[in-house]
Amino acid sequence: MSVIINCIKKDNGNHENPYVAFKSMNWLNEADQKTGSANRVEMYDFVKDGGEDYVKDSAGNKAKLVAKTTDKGTKYVKTVADDVKSDNLLNFKECS
Template sequence: MAITITCINKDSGNHENPNLAITHLGWISTEGKLVKNTRLEIYNWIKDENGIAYVTDSNNKVKVITAETSNGTKYLKTEADSSTKNNLLSLPECK
């Protein structure tokens, strides 16, 4: 199953890597309902269960991938694309 991430929630902390500010990611279920999972839940789903997630806009569809900081903190980012914006951090806040 593939999901499209539609929104995020961030904490207000100061992070060296801005992707670490993401606490939750939202996506629309097949029933049309907003589902929110923590960053770690989505990370584990992609890494351990071969889940596939995307971020889309009017111009492109970019795959969400797992990453870790040098001290082992797990986070999500998107594959490189032609956009200069941060695809995940550009998403609106989940309600």
């Protein structure tokens, strides 16, 4: 299954890195239009287990998410680096 991230919710406070500040992410399965929300660890597990997840900016640029773990063992996802800043998960819009 492949899903696109619609928006993110960030947690307040100090974190090991900016990516672990994500509280949850809303997503859309473009194949069947199913929507949902997943917390940071659920999204990590989805990607780690072979699910495809990405963000898409208003111009249609896509960036794939990858599963990572901090030195302290904290699970998170981040976008694969490219030259397009608008498809970076850290710059993505906040959920209302």
